[in-house]
Each structure stands twice: as C-alpha cells, then as structure tokens.
Amino acid sequence: MTDRIPLKRALISVSDKTGLIDFARALAARGVELLSTGGTAKALREAGLTVRDVADATGFPEMMDGRVKTLHPAVHGGLLALRDNEEHMVAARSHGIAMIDLLVVNLYPFEETVAKGADYADCIENIDIGGPAMIRAAAKNHAFVTTIVDVGDYAALLAEMDENDDATSHAFRQHQAQIAYARTAAYDAAVSGWMAQAVGEDTPRRRSFAGTLAQPLRYGENPHQAAAFYRDGSDRPGVASAKQWQGKELSYNNINDTDAAFELVAEFDPAEGPAVAIIKHANPCGVARGASAVEAYRRAYDCDRTSAFGGIVALNTVLDGETARAITEIFTEVVIAPGASDEAREVFAAKKNLRLLTTGGLPDAGAAGLAFRQVAGGFLVQGRDNARMTRADLKVVTRRQPSEQELGDLLFAWSVAKHVKSNAIVYARDMATVGIGAGQMSRIDSTRIGKRKSEDMAEALGLDQALTIGSAVASDAFFPFADGIEALAAAGARAVIQPGGSMRDDEVIEAADRLGLAMVFTGQRHFRH
Incomplete structure (x- = not known):
C-alpha cells in the first residue's frame, strides 16, 4: 500500500455549495480534473471552471428526476478499484473505467427538510441514495481514495495537499473515512427515526441516535472520565x-x-x-x-x-x-x-x-421528543416527560377545597417537582419554593429534609417560624402511608398535590381530612431518576 496518493481526478457532488467555488478553483489550480453532477456541475461551469459531467463518464444521462445518475460501474469502479491489484486494474482498463482519487459529497438536506416541517413526500424525495453509496465505497477504499463529506474539511484537505505535493497521506485518508462513515450512519439514523415517527412506530426493532461534536470537554463528571x-441537530432552544x-x-x-x-x-x-x-x-x-x-x-x-x-x-x-x-x-x-x-x-x-x-427562546415544555439512558448491554428509550397539568385536571379528594391561592401554589409546586430527583417533595408559597427534599430513598425523608431546609433558611432570614408554614406541597408520586401526610401537616403545610393511586389512598385521605389539609389528585406522576 502506498502511503501518499496524488489527487488527479475528483468527483464533486454537493447539495450544500458553501465554499464550493473557491475549493474547486484550488483543486483545479493543483491540476485536479473535476467530474461532477447536475447542479454542482452547473455552478462550477458558471464560475468559469472546466468540469466533466458524470453522464459523459457513464454513458448514461441523469434520469428519473435525478434519482439515477451515479449508481454506475464507471463511478463505483473508479472508487472501489484497488490500484495495487493487477486484476482490478485490467478490469478497469477493459471497461474504460477511470480512477477517482477524491470524492467530495455532502448529502441531500434530509434533516433540514424534516426540521422545516415538510410533508411526507418531500421528505422522501430528500433521502439521498447515490451519495451514501459513493461515500461508503470511497471510504472503504481509503487506501487509495480520499473522502470529504463536510464543508468544514475543505481547508484541511488543501493544507494536506500542500504538505504532500498534491497528494494525501494514508493517515489523512483513514481519518476522513471514519468521518465519512459517521456521516452516513447519522444520516441513516435520521431517516429511520423520522420514518418510525411517520408510521407511528413507538418501539422500532432497531433504534439509532446520532450527534455532531459540539466540543471536546476537559473531562466528564470526574477528572478521570x-x-x-x-x-443532535434539533432546533430545541x-x-x-x-x-x-x-x-x-x-x-x-x-x-x-x-x-x-x-x-x-x-x-x-x-x-x-x-x-x-x-x-x-x-x-x-x-x-x-x-x-x-x-x-x-x-x-x-x-x-x-x-x-x-x-x-x-x-x-x-x-x-x-x-x-x-x-x-x-x-x-x-x-x-x-x-x-x-x-x-x-x-x-x-x-x-x-x-x-x-x-438562547433566543425557550424550549417548549410540552413538546414531544425522546429521552434515552444507557444501561449495561443496552439503553432505555422513552418519551420526554412533557405532561402538563391545569386546574381542570385536578381531582379534589378531601372535604376541604383548596383556595384559589392554594391551587396556584399547588400547580406551581407540581411543575417544579417534575424536575426534582425522586423521591421529590416541594413546598411552595406565593409562587416560590420554600423547601425542597430531593433524591431520597424514602418519601418521608424528603418531606423532613424539605422542612429542615426551610427552618434553616427561616433562621438565616431572622424569622421565627419555618417558611413551610401555610405552604402547598407537591409530591412526585403517591404517599404509600399516612405518615407522609402527617409529616407535611407538622411542617405547616395546608394543601397537597399528588398523583394518588396508593393501596392506602383511603388512609391518606382520612389523615388529610383529620388534619384539615386540602388534597388534590393528578392521576399522573413525575418520577425523575
């Protein structure tokens, strides 16, 4: 295998034409022959560059609205032939197949089309076929072929050629091949994910996720990671x-x-x-x-x-x-x-x-989406916790009805509890949290921690009673026993919002009635582990 491969012939076919003309001019100035398709060839010619149509190389015109243009042995043979394999080269000569040393392709804008809310047919037409096929072929043959799939890599290629007398090193081609396969993988993940949603498949047989590097980090949660x-390419602020x-x-x-x-x-x-x-x-x-x-x-x-x-x-x-x-x-x-x-x-x-x-805006808290988490040997996927609660959704289960102010504080506390690690208890008063108990193995421990934090804060503020006095409380899941309600009453709470659904709901409601608390059920929980 030769380390340095001179770039003599390039096939360029791009949907994103950012920087295309300057890049193509730089290649031509280095003696690279340009081969191209459709709109890319037209743009190059209009810029005064000499370019050969792929249709001339294949002997077949572009057809079927451009669906068929590069799926041809004259293209794939030029990308896949092993230059040091005499049998390959004899076959190429006998069929008039010229070698392609550089492939420059960026794919149809499928992700952008979906993001714009295009209809099903338009999204389908923006699924690239020839592009991924060529990218995979060129990347597989990176021993001899250089593959460029990102506009941002144009400058790196030109610098590489300048350092190697218009050739590329094996290390560079290998690096670009990895980038190429990652791009086709991400593209296929976007298509399969969109199609699963389009056909209403919540649990597709295979699930793929992809992302683009935003930044390397100094380390993870700890310095040794x-x-x-x-x-992920979404438009969520x-x-x-x-x-x-x-x-x-x-x-x-x-x-x-x-x-x-x-x-x-x-x-x-x-x-x-x-x-x-x-x-x-x-x-x-x-x-x-x-x-x-x-x-x-x-x-x-x-x-x-x-x-x-x-x-x-x-x-x-x-x-x-x-x-x-x-x-x-x-x-x-x-x-x-x-x-x-x-x-x-x-x-x-x-x-x-x-x-x-x-950020320029807020994310839509009610929008659908997916959340996933890795476990040993796999990963869990679920819909985002986008559930919202209104006053009309609440069911009052106690003799005492919550007041208008309490209802407001209950819904406020419920919205906060949705974002607190389980077991979660949130005390609120006048649309502000006054005590939070988070991430405990026991719900009553979260109840007590929230109260204790409230007492500490009251002392710091020079107040003579805990901030939880007169508060409304949200619990992310049901109370399994009446002791949780009793602890809330002891903290001074006056109203409670919780999902309900415990085997002992009757006991919990009885305790609330006995202690003079108003309590509403949501029929919905917000575990966050």
Whole structure:
C-alpha cells in the first residue's frame, strides 16, 4: 500500500455549495480534473471552471428526476478499484473505467427538510441514495481514495495537499473515512427515526441516535472520565444552541446542570411573568415567580441560600441589569436566559469566570421528543416527560377545597417537582419554593429534609417560624402511608398535590381530612431518576 496518493481526478457532488467555488478553483489550480453532477456541475461551469459531467463518464444521462445518475460501474469502479491489484486494474482498463482519487459529497438536506416541517413526500424525495453509496465505497477504499463529506474539511484537505505535493497521506485518508462513515450512519439514523415517527412506530426493532461534536470537554463528571458534548441537530432552544458571551469553557457538569435549569424554568410561560430557577447538581434549590426578574431571583435565592452558592441560574425572560447585579452578589457558575440586555452583559463582564448563555427562546415544555439512558448491554428509550397539568385536571379528594391561592401554589409546586430527583417533595408559597427534599430513598425523608431546609433558611432570614408554614406541597408520586401526610401537616403545610393511586389512598385521605389539609389528585406522576 502506498502511503501518499496524488489527487488527479475528483468527483464533486454537493447539495450544500458553501465554499464550493473557491475549493474547486484550488483543486483545479493543483491540476485536479473535476467530474461532477447536475447542479454542482452547473455552478462550477458558471464560475468559469472546466468540469466533466458524470453522464459523459457513464454513458448514461441523469434520469428519473435525478434519482439515477451515479449508481454506475464507471463511478463505483473508479472508487472501489484497488490500484495495487493487477486484476482490478485490467478490469478497469477493459471497461474504460477511470480512477477517482477524491470524492467530495455532502448529502441531500434530509434533516433540514424534516426540521422545516415538510410533508411526507418531500421528505422522501430528500433521502439521498447515490451519495451514501459513493461515500461508503470511497471510504472503504481509503487506501487509495480520499473522502470529504463536510464543508468544514475543505481547508484541511488543501493544507494536506500542500504538505504532500498534491497528494494525501494514508493517515489523512483513514481519518476522513471514519468521518465519512459517521456521516452516513447519522444520516441513516435520521431517516429511520423520522420514518418510525411517520408510521407511528413507538418501539422500532432497531433504534439509532446520532450527534455532531459540539466540543471536546476537559473531562466528564470526574477528572478521570473522558467526555465530549454532541448536538443532535434539533432546533430545541437550550444549551446546545446557546451563544456563550463570556467565561471559560463549560464543563460536563455545567452543561448537565444548565440544561436541567433551563428545562425547569421553561415550564413557566413568560407571558404570565418572570420566573427564575437556581440549580445545584441537577436539582433545584430555589424556584420562584415574581413581578420582575430580580424579584423572582431573590425569592428563589431565599429558598436555600447555602445551596445556591456556585449554582446555575436560569431565567424565562431577558436578563436585565438589575437582575444581573443581584446575581453577582454571590458566586454563580452559569446564567442562561433567552436574552440579555447590554447593561446585563456589562455587569457580568466584571465577573470573567461567570458564564453567560443566551438562547433566543425557550424550549417548549410540552413538546414531544425522546429521552434515552444507557444501561449495561443496552439503553432505555422513552418519551420526554412533557405532561402538563391545569386546574381542570385536578381531582379534589378531601372535604376541604383548596383556595384559589392554594391551587396556584399547588400547580406551581407540581411543575417544579417534575424536575426534582425522586423521591421529590416541594413546598411552595406565593409562587416560590420554600423547601425542597430531593433524591431520597424514602418519601418521608424528603418531606423532613424539605422542612429542615426551610427552618434553616427561616433562621438565616431572622424569622421565627419555618417558611413551610401555610405552604402547598407537591409530591412526585403517591404517599404509600399516612405518615407522609402527617409529616407535611407538622411542617405547616395546608394543601397537597399528588398523583394518588396508593393501596392506602383511603388512609391518606382520612389523615388529610383529620388534619384539615386540602388534597388534590393528578392521576399522573413525575418520577425523575
């Protein structure tokens, strides 16, 4: 096998023509013959470049609306022939097959077509056939053929040619072959995933996921773990699509926690007022609404000031200067919001280690989608927890009806509990969390932890009673025993929202009635493991 292969003949067929003309000119200037198809050939000719149509090489015109043009031995023989195999070369000469040393292909824009909401027929027409076939052929024969599938690799190829007298090294071709196979794999994953959805197949026999590298990370959850961040190509606003205005590179844990914060705050419609969520280790330590963003922030901060230190702050509205100044009163790792004013960015500029991200919008908390998690030997796939709850969905099961204010606080607490690790207990009052118990093996432990945090915060604020007095409480799953309700009453709670469905619901309801609590059932739970 020869390490360096001169590039004498290139087949270029691209849907994304970004940088095409300059790239093709650079190839031509290095003596590379250009072979092309359809729209790509037309663009090259209009730019004054000499190009040969694939149809001339194959002896067959493009046909069937362009569906058939490169699926021909004259193309695939030129890509697949082993140059050091005499039998291959004799066959190529006898059939008039010329070698192709460079393949430049980017595929029909299937993912973009789906993202635009195109109809079924249009999506089908944007499934590339000849492109993937050529890419796979060229990549398989990387001992002799260079494959380029990303516009971003044009410059790297030209630099490689300059370093190797218009040739490419085996290491470069091998690297590009891996990129090529990853691209066709991602493309097929997009097509199969879309088709499963289109035909209503919730559990397809085979499931594939793909992503594009956003950035290598310094390490994962811990320094001994390698890690990287990938984008999935969706248009959902969030960390993957955000613009980072300042601060050092995000870490694995920063990305995970920032995503948790932004998804939580997106539960609250900005048309109904500002909301702020403060996250630590993927759990909220304070969430609140307010008449202004700064009020929402201060109320969220007053739920658990200790845990908020070094946390992540998410807003559902544009970050303003006053709120930015309040946030900088303590050390904060990341702030994410749909936007930020010039004044807010100026305030943060003095805190060089604070990362500021803006997304241009909020993710739709009710949108469908998939979530997956790896387990030994496989992975679990489920729909996103996009369930929403309204007052009309609630079933009052106690003698006492919740008041209007309690109903508002119950729904607020329920929205927060959806984003708290199980077992989750969320105390709320006046649209702000006042105590959170998260991630405990026992629900009553979460109940007690939330109360204890509330007592600690009351002491820090100079108050003479726990913040949970008069609160509404959300539980992400049912209470298996009446002791949980009794613990909530002891904490001063006045209303409870929970899924219901326990074998002992009657006992739990009786305890609530006995203690004067109002309780509503949702018929829906929000486990988050």
